[in-house]
Amino acid sequence: MSGSERPDLDFWSFVALANRRLAEEYGFGHQLATEVLLTLNRASDLVTYDLEAAVHRPRGRSWSAFRLLFVVWLAGPLEPSGAARLTGMSRAAVSNLAKGLVGDGLLARTPDERDGRSVRLSLTAAGQAEMVDVFREHNEREAGWTAVLTEAEQRILVMLLDKLITGHREFEARNRR
Amino acid sequence: MSGSERPDLDFWSFVALANRRLAEEYGFGHQLATEVLLTLNRASDLVTYDLEAAVHRPRGRSWSAFRLLFVVWLAGPLEPSGAARLTGMSRAAVSNLAKGLVGDGLLARTPDERDGRSVRLSLTAAGQAEMVDVFREHNEREAGWTAVLTEAEQRILVMLLDKLITGHREFEARNRR
Protein backbone atom coordinates (compact mmCIF):
# COMPACT_ATOMS: atom_id res chain seq x y z
CA MET A 1 0.00 0.00 0.00
CA SER A 2 2.82 2.36 0.76
CA GLY A 3 4.35 2.34 -2.72
CA SER A 4 1.10 2.85 -4.57
CA GLU A 5 0.28 5.80 -6.80
CA ARG A 6 -1.30 8.96 -5.48
CA PRO A 7 -1.95 10.95 -8.62
CA ASP A 8 -4.80 13.09 -7.32
CA LEU A 9 -3.23 14.21 -4.07
CA ASP A 10 -3.77 17.90 -3.39
CA PHE A 11 -2.55 20.05 -0.54
CA TRP A 12 -5.38 19.23 1.85
CA SER A 13 -5.39 15.51 1.36
CA PHE A 14 -1.61 15.63 1.73
CA VAL A 15 -1.97 17.33 5.10
CA ALA A 16 -4.41 14.65 6.17
CA LEU A 17 -2.12 11.90 4.94
CA ALA A 18 0.91 13.45 6.63
CA ASN A 19 -1.01 13.75 9.88
CA ARG A 20 -1.97 10.11 9.83
CA ARG A 21 1.44 8.73 8.89
CA LEU A 22 3.36 10.96 11.32
CA ALA A 23 1.16 9.77 14.16
CA GLU A 24 0.50 6.13 13.32
CA GLU A 25 3.69 5.01 11.61
CA TYR A 26 6.28 7.21 13.24
CA GLY A 27 4.69 8.21 16.52
CA PHE A 28 5.53 11.89 16.44
CA GLY A 29 3.68 13.80 19.08
CA HIS A 30 2.85 17.22 17.70
CA GLN A 31 0.81 16.70 14.56
CA LEU A 32 -1.46 19.63 15.20
CA ALA A 33 1.57 21.90 15.36
CA THR A 34 2.70 20.61 11.98
CA GLU A 35 -0.76 21.14 10.56
CA VAL A 36 -0.96 24.70 11.87
CA LEU A 37 2.38 25.72 10.46
CA LEU A 38 1.96 23.90 7.15
CA THR A 39 -1.33 25.69 6.65
CA LEU A 40 0.06 29.01 7.79
CA ASN A 41 2.91 28.86 5.31
CA ARG A 42 0.66 27.70 2.52
CA ALA A 43 -1.78 30.53 3.03
CA SER A 44 0.96 33.11 3.19
CA ASP A 45 2.65 31.77 0.05
CA LEU A 46 -0.58 31.72 -1.93
CA VAL A 47 -1.57 35.26 -0.98
CA THR A 48 1.87 36.69 -1.54
CA TYR A 49 2.32 34.97 -4.87
CA ASP A 50 -1.08 36.13 -6.03
CA LEU A 51 -0.55 39.77 -5.07
CA GLU A 52 2.91 39.85 -6.59
CA ALA A 53 1.82 38.23 -9.85
CA ALA A 54 -1.42 40.17 -10.23
CA VAL A 55 -0.51 43.63 -8.96
CA HIS A 56 3.21 44.24 -8.74
CA ARG A 57 4.99 42.26 -11.47
CA PRO A 58 2.83 43.76 -14.22
CA ARG A 59 4.12 47.16 -13.09
CA GLY A 60 7.68 45.95 -13.08
CA ARG A 61 8.01 45.95 -9.31
CA SER A 62 9.03 43.04 -7.08
CA TRP A 63 7.20 42.05 -3.93
CA SER A 64 10.15 43.14 -1.81
CA ALA A 65 10.33 46.50 -3.52
CA PHE A 66 6.67 47.05 -2.74
CA ARG A 67 7.16 46.13 0.89
CA LEU A 68 10.03 48.56 1.22
CA LEU A 69 8.12 51.38 -0.46
CA PHE A 70 5.12 50.57 1.73
CA VAL A 71 6.91 51.02 5.03
CA VAL A 72 8.71 54.14 3.85
CA TRP A 73 5.41 55.54 2.63
CA LEU A 74 3.56 55.03 5.88
CA ALA A 75 6.27 55.23 8.51
CA GLY A 76 7.65 58.44 7.07
CA PRO A 77 11.33 59.11 6.50
CA LEU A 78 13.08 56.06 7.83
CA GLU A 79 16.59 54.80 8.36
CA PRO A 80 17.52 51.72 6.33
CA SER A 81 17.94 49.70 9.51
CA GLY A 82 14.46 50.68 10.62
CA ALA A 83 13.04 49.71 7.26
CA ALA A 84 14.80 46.35 7.55
CA ARG A 85 13.26 45.82 10.98
CA LEU A 86 9.75 46.63 9.82
CA THR A 87 9.88 44.58 6.65
CA GLY A 88 11.80 41.65 8.12
CA MET A 89 14.50 41.87 5.45
CA SER A 90 18.23 42.09 5.99
CA ARG A 91 19.96 45.47 5.91
CA ALA A 92 21.80 44.30 2.81
CA ALA A 93 18.53 43.61 1.02
CA VAL A 94 17.23 47.07 1.88
CA SER A 95 20.43 48.63 0.64
CA ASN A 96 20.28 46.78 -2.68
CA LEU A 97 16.60 47.48 -3.22
CA ALA A 98 16.96 51.13 -2.29
CA LYS A 99 19.70 51.54 -4.85
CA GLY A 100 17.33 50.49 -7.62
CA LEU A 101 14.40 52.52 -6.34
CA VAL A 102 16.51 55.67 -6.02
CA GLY A 103 17.57 55.09 -9.61
CA ASP A 104 13.94 54.84 -10.65
CA GLY A 105 13.18 58.13 -8.93
CA LEU A 106 10.77 56.74 -6.34
CA LEU A 107 12.98 56.97 -3.29
CA ALA A 108 15.28 59.69 -1.96
CA ARG A 109 18.32 59.04 0.21
CA THR A 110 19.32 62.04 2.31
CA PRO A 111 22.17 61.94 4.82
CA ASP A 112 21.12 62.29 8.44
CA GLU A 113 22.06 65.66 9.87
CA ARG A 114 22.68 64.44 13.39
CA ASP A 115 24.47 61.16 12.68
CA GLY A 116 26.98 61.15 9.86
CA ARG A 117 26.84 57.38 9.52
CA SER A 118 23.15 57.35 8.91
CA VAL A 119 20.75 58.11 6.10
CA ARG A 120 17.04 58.71 5.77
CA LEU A 121 14.92 57.06 3.12
CA SER A 122 11.84 58.95 1.97
CA LEU A 123 9.46 58.86 -0.96
CA THR A 124 9.83 61.36 -3.77
CA ALA A 125 6.70 62.98 -5.15
CA ALA A 126 6.71 60.34 -7.89
CA GLY A 127 7.07 57.57 -5.31
CA GLN A 128 4.22 58.97 -3.28
CA ALA A 129 1.99 59.13 -6.36
CA GLU A 130 2.88 55.60 -7.39
CA MET A 131 2.14 54.21 -3.95
CA VAL A 132 -1.27 55.85 -3.76
CA ASP A 133 -2.03 54.45 -7.17
CA VAL A 134 -0.65 50.95 -6.74
CA PHE A 135 -2.02 50.51 -3.26
CA ARG A 136 -5.54 51.12 -4.49
CA GLU A 137 -5.23 48.02 -6.65
CA HIS A 138 -3.30 46.09 -4.02
CA ASN A 139 -5.91 46.83 -1.37
CA GLU A 140 -8.79 45.79 -3.61
CA ARG A 141 -7.14 42.46 -4.23
CA GLU A 142 -6.40 42.03 -0.53
CA ALA A 143 -10.08 42.58 0.14
CA GLY A 144 -10.86 39.91 -2.44
CA TRP A 145 -8.86 37.44 -0.37
CA THR A 146 -10.28 38.27 3.01
CA ALA A 147 -13.87 38.64 1.83
CA VAL A 148 -14.52 34.94 2.41
CA LEU A 149 -14.14 35.57 6.14
CA THR A 150 -16.56 37.61 8.20
CA GLU A 151 -15.20 40.66 9.97
CA ALA A 152 -15.33 38.81 13.28
CA GLU A 153 -13.38 35.91 11.80
CA GLN A 154 -10.78 38.28 10.43
CA ARG A 155 -10.33 39.86 13.84
CA ILE A 156 -9.97 36.45 15.46
CA LEU A 157 -7.40 35.46 12.84
CA VAL A 158 -5.33 38.56 13.53
CA MET A 159 -5.63 37.97 17.24
CA LEU A 160 -4.45 34.36 16.99
CA LEU A 161 -1.53 35.23 14.73
CA ASP A 162 -0.62 38.08 17.04
CA LYS A 163 -0.63 35.66 19.95
CA LEU A 164 1.55 33.23 18.02
CA ILE A 165 4.16 35.86 17.23
CA THR A 166 4.14 37.77 20.49
CA GLY A 167 3.83 34.74 22.71
CA HIS A 168 6.76 33.05 21.07
CA ARG A 169 8.93 36.15 21.20
CA GLU A 170 8.35 36.36 24.93
CA PHE A 171 9.15 32.67 25.26
CA GLU A 172 12.43 33.19 23.40
CA ALA A 173 13.36 36.23 25.44
CA ARG A 174 12.70 34.37 28.66
CA ASN A 175 14.85 31.43 27.61
CA ARG A 176 17.74 33.48 26.30
CA ARG A 177 18.63 34.93 29.70
CA MET B 1 4.29 65.81 12.76
CA SER B 2 4.54 63.75 9.64
CA GLY B 3 8.28 64.17 9.14
CA SER B 4 9.23 63.48 12.72
CA GLU B 5 11.41 60.63 13.95
CA ARG B 6 10.00 57.22 14.82
CA PRO B 7 13.00 55.43 16.22
CA ASP B 8 11.11 52.94 18.40
CA LEU B 9 8.61 51.73 15.83
CA ASP B 10 8.17 47.99 15.88
CA PHE B 11 6.01 45.75 13.72
CA TRP B 12 2.85 46.13 15.79
CA SER B 13 2.97 49.85 16.18
CA PHE B 14 3.69 50.07 12.47
CA VAL B 15 0.53 48.10 11.71
CA ALA B 16 -1.45 50.45 13.93
CA LEU B 17 0.12 53.49 12.31
CA ALA B 18 -0.50 52.12 8.81
CA ASN B 19 -4.11 51.41 9.67
CA ARG B 20 -4.68 54.94 10.86
CA ARG B 21 -2.97 56.69 7.97
CA LEU B 22 -4.52 54.51 5.29
CA ALA B 23 -7.97 55.26 6.63
CA GLU B 24 -7.69 58.87 7.79
CA GLU B 25 -5.27 60.41 5.32
CA TYR B 26 -5.88 58.37 2.22
CA GLY B 27 -9.37 57.00 2.71
CA PHE B 28 -8.67 53.42 1.66
CA GLY B 29 -11.54 51.13 2.50
CA HIS B 30 -10.09 47.77 3.44
CA GLN B 31 -7.74 48.31 6.36
CA LEU B 32 -8.71 45.12 8.10
CA ALA B 33 -7.77 43.15 4.98
CA THR B 34 -4.35 44.80 5.01
CA GLU B 35 -3.94 44.03 8.68
CA VAL B 36 -4.89 40.38 8.22
CA LEU B 37 -2.49 39.81 5.35
CA LEU B 38 0.36 41.81 6.87
CA THR B 39 0.09 39.74 10.02
CA LEU B 40 -0.26 36.49 8.11
CA ASN B 41 2.90 37.12 6.12
CA ARG B 42 4.77 38.26 9.18
CA ALA B 43 3.89 35.16 11.15
CA SER B 44 4.78 32.86 8.28
CA ASP B 45 8.12 34.59 7.70
CA LEU B 46 9.07 34.46 11.36
CA VAL B 47 8.24 30.79 11.76
CA THR B 48 9.90 29.74 8.53
CA TYR B 49 13.02 31.74 9.20
CA ASP B 50 13.28 30.34 12.70
CA LEU B 51 12.88 26.72 11.65
CA GLU B 52 15.31 27.09 8.79
CA ALA B 53 17.94 28.83 10.90
CA ALA B 54 17.59 26.61 13.95
CA VAL B 55 16.98 23.18 12.47
CA HIS B 56 17.90 22.92 8.80
CA ARG B 57 20.80 25.26 8.07
CA PRO B 58 22.95 23.76 10.82
CA ARG B 59 22.58 20.42 9.04
CA GLY B 60 23.49 21.99 5.72
CA ARG B 61 19.99 21.73 4.31
CA SER B 62 17.87 24.55 2.86
CA TRP B 63 14.23 25.14 3.74
CA SER B 64 13.17 24.17 0.23
CA ALA B 65 15.18 20.97 0.32
CA PHE B 66 13.44 20.02 3.55
CA ARG B 67 10.03 20.72 2.07
CA LEU B 68 10.77 18.55 -0.93
CA LEU B 69 12.09 15.69 1.19
CA PHE B 70 9.09 16.05 3.47
CA VAL B 71 6.48 15.52 0.76
CA VAL B 72 8.43 12.69 -0.85
CA TRP B 73 8.80 11.09 2.55
CA LEU B 74 5.12 11.17 3.41
CA ALA B 75 3.41 11.04 0.02
CA GLY B 76 5.48 8.10 -1.10
CA PRO B 77 7.13 7.82 -4.52
CA LEU B 78 6.08 10.93 -6.34
CA GLU B 79 6.48 12.50 -9.76
CA PRO B 80 8.36 15.80 -9.77
CA SER B 81 5.27 17.60 -10.98
CA GLY B 82 3.30 16.19 -8.06
CA ALA B 83 5.99 17.25 -5.65
CA ALA B 84 5.90 20.74 -7.17
CA ARG B 85 2.13 20.91 -6.67
CA LEU B 86 2.31 19.81 -3.04
CA THR B 87 5.19 22.09 -2.08
CA GLY B 88 4.05 25.08 -4.13
CA MET B 89 7.38 25.30 -5.95
CA SER B 90 7.95 25.40 -9.69
CA ARG B 91 8.79 22.17 -11.53
CA ALA B 92 12.17 23.61 -12.35
CA ALA B 93 12.90 24.22 -8.68
CA VAL B 94 12.04 20.62 -7.88
CA SER B 95 14.29 19.44 -10.67
CA ASN B 96 17.23 21.52 -9.45
CA LEU B 97 16.76 20.56 -5.83
CA ALA B 98 16.35 16.87 -6.68
CA LYS B 99 19.64 16.91 -8.56
CA GLY B 100 21.47 17.95 -5.44
CA LEU B 101 19.61 15.59 -3.15
CA VAL B 102 20.23 12.64 -5.46
CA GLY B 103 23.90 13.58 -5.39
CA ASP B 104 23.81 13.56 -1.58
CA GLY B 105 22.28 10.09 -1.62
CA LEU B 106 18.99 11.06 0.00
CA LEU B 107 16.73 10.82 -3.02
CA ALA B 108 16.40 8.23 -5.80
CA ARG B 109 15.15 9.02 -9.29
CA THR B 110 13.73 6.02 -11.11
CA PRO B 111 12.16 6.28 -14.57
CA ASP B 112 8.44 5.60 -14.69
CA GLU B 113 7.65 2.28 -16.36
CA ARG B 114 4.40 3.38 -17.92
CA ASP B 115 5.29 6.86 -19.11
CA GLY B 116 8.70 7.34 -20.65
CA ARG B 117 8.65 11.08 -20.02
CA SER B 118 8.11 10.70 -16.35
CA VAL B 119 10.15 9.86 -13.30
CA ARG B 120 9.44 8.85 -9.71
CA LEU B 121 11.18 10.46 -6.78
CA SER B 122 11.58 8.37 -3.64
CA LEU B 123 13.68 8.44 -0.49
CA THR B 124 16.72 6.22 -0.19
CA ALA B 125 17.31 4.39 3.08
CA ALA B 126 19.67 7.21 4.06
CA GLY B 127 17.06 9.79 3.15
CA GLN B 128 14.44 7.98 5.18
CA ALA B 129 16.75 7.85 8.19
CA GLU B 130 17.64 11.51 7.88
CA MET B 131 14.00 12.55 7.70
CA VAL B 132 13.03 10.60 10.78
CA ASP B 133 15.92 12.16 12.61
CA VAL B 134 15.56 15.74 11.41
CA PHE B 135 11.81 15.78 11.73
CA ARG B 136 12.03 14.92 15.39
CA GLU B 137 13.89 18.17 15.97
CA HIS B 138 11.72 20.09 13.50
CA ASN B 139 8.54 18.89 15.17
CA GLU B 140 9.75 19.83 18.64
CA ARG B 141 10.47 23.33 17.47
CA GLU B 142 7.11 23.56 15.73
CA ALA B 143 5.49 22.60 19.01
CA GLY B 144 7.48 25.38 20.70
CA TRP B 145 5.83 27.86 18.37
CA THR B 146 2.26 26.65 18.69
CA ALA B 147 2.41 26.00 22.43
CA VAL B 148 1.33 29.58 23.16
CA LEU B 149 -2.07 28.71 21.66
CA THR B 150 -4.51 26.31 23.24
CA GLU B 151 -5.50 23.29 21.21
CA ALA B 152 -8.88 24.86 20.49
CA GLU B 153 -7.22 28.03 19.27
CA GLN B 154 -4.94 26.03 17.01
CA ARG B 155 -7.92 24.28 15.46
CA ILE B 156 -9.68 27.58 14.92
CA LEU B 157 -6.57 29.00 13.30
CA VAL B 158 -6.33 26.08 10.89
CA MET B 159 -10.01 26.37 10.14
CA LEU B 160 -9.80 30.08 9.36
CA LEU B 161 -6.72 29.68 7.16
CA ASP B 162 -8.39 26.78 5.41
CA LYS B 163 -11.42 28.94 4.74
CA LEU B 164 -9.20 31.72 3.42
CA ILE B 165 -7.45 29.43 0.95
CA THR B 166 -10.36 27.28 -0.12
CA GLY B 167 -12.88 30.08 -0.25
CA HIS B 168 -10.67 32.18 -2.43
CA ARG B 169 -9.86 29.32 -4.78
CA GLU B 170 -13.55 28.78 -5.34
CA PHE B 171 -14.00 32.49 -5.89
CA GLU B 172 -11.26 32.45 -8.52
CA ALA B 173 -12.64 29.36 -10.23
CA ARG B 174 -16.08 30.93 -10.39
CA ASN B 175 -14.77 34.13 -11.92
CA ARG B 176 -12.51 32.47 -14.43
CA ARG B 177 -15.31 30.88 -16.39
Added chain:
DNA sequence: ACGAACTAGTCAATAGCTGAACTATTTCCC
Protein backbone atom coordinates in the same frame (compact mmCIF):
# COMPACT_ATOMS: atom_id res chain seq x y z
C1' DA C 1 -0.95 4.98 -38.73
C1' DC C 2 0.72 9.58 -39.04
C1' DG C 3 1.16 14.26 -37.68
C1' DA C 4 -0.40 17.99 -34.45
C1' DA C 5 -1.06 19.30 -29.96
C1' DC C 6 0.01 18.46 -25.40
C1' DT C 7 2.69 17.14 -21.31
C1' DA C 8 6.96 15.96 -18.32
C1' DG C 9 11.32 17.20 -17.14
C1' DT C 10 15.64 19.69 -17.72
C1' DC C 11 18.72 23.50 -18.87
C1' DA C 12 20.35 28.38 -19.18
C1' DA C 13 20.04 32.90 -17.79
C1' DT C 14 18.66 36.00 -14.28
C1' DA C 15 17.14 38.13 -10.04
C1' DG C 16 17.19 38.38 -5.23
C1' DC C 17 18.64 37.26 -0.65
C1' DT C 18 22.10 36.21 3.02
C1' DG C 19 26.30 36.42 5.64
C1' DA C 20 30.65 38.38 6.01
C1' DA C 21 34.02 41.78 5.25
C1' DC C 22 34.87 46.69 4.87
C1' DT C 23 34.46 51.93 5.52
C1' DA C 24 33.02 55.76 8.02
C1' DT C 25 31.26 57.75 12.05
C1' DT C 26 30.03 57.98 16.89
C1' DT C 27 30.11 56.70 21.79
C1' DC C 28 32.26 55.25 25.81
C1' DC C 29 35.63 55.33 29.27
C1' DC C 30 39.95 56.15 31.35
Added chain:
DNA sequence: GGGAAATAGTTCAGCTATTGACTAGTTCGT
Protein backbone atom coordinates in the same frame (compact mmCIF):
# COMPACT_ATOMS: atom_id res chain seq x y z
C1' DG D 1 40.91 64.53 24.80
C1' DG D 2 42.25 60.27 22.74
C1' DG D 3 42.00 55.57 21.54
C1' DA D 4 39.02 51.27 21.76
C1' DA D 5 34.64 49.38 21.00
C1' DA D 6 30.26 49.80 18.93
C1' DT D 7 27.15 51.05 15.21
C1' DA D 8 25.18 52.44 10.27
C1' DG D 9 25.43 51.46 5.84
C1' DT D 10 27.38 49.45 1.69
C1' DT D 11 29.57 46.03 -1.12
C1' DC D 12 30.85 41.46 -2.51
C1' DA D 13 30.82 36.38 -3.07
C1' DG D 14 27.98 32.51 -3.00
C1' DC D 15 23.74 30.29 -3.20
C1' DT D 16 18.82 29.43 -4.31
C1' DA D 17 14.80 29.79 -6.79
C1' DT D 18 12.27 31.44 -10.84
C1' DT D 19 11.08 32.16 -15.63
C1' DG D 20 11.32 30.83 -20.27
C1' DA D 21 13.21 28.08 -23.87
C1' DC D 22 14.16 23.44 -25.21
C1' DT D 23 14.04 18.18 -25.69
C1' DA D 24 11.73 13.96 -25.47
C1' DG D 25 7.73 11.18 -25.16
C1' DT D 26 2.58 10.55 -25.38
C1' DT D 27 -2.16 11.15 -26.91
C1' DC D 28 -5.71 12.27 -29.96
C1' DG D 29 -7.96 13.06 -34.36
C1' DT D 30 -8.57 11.87 -38.82
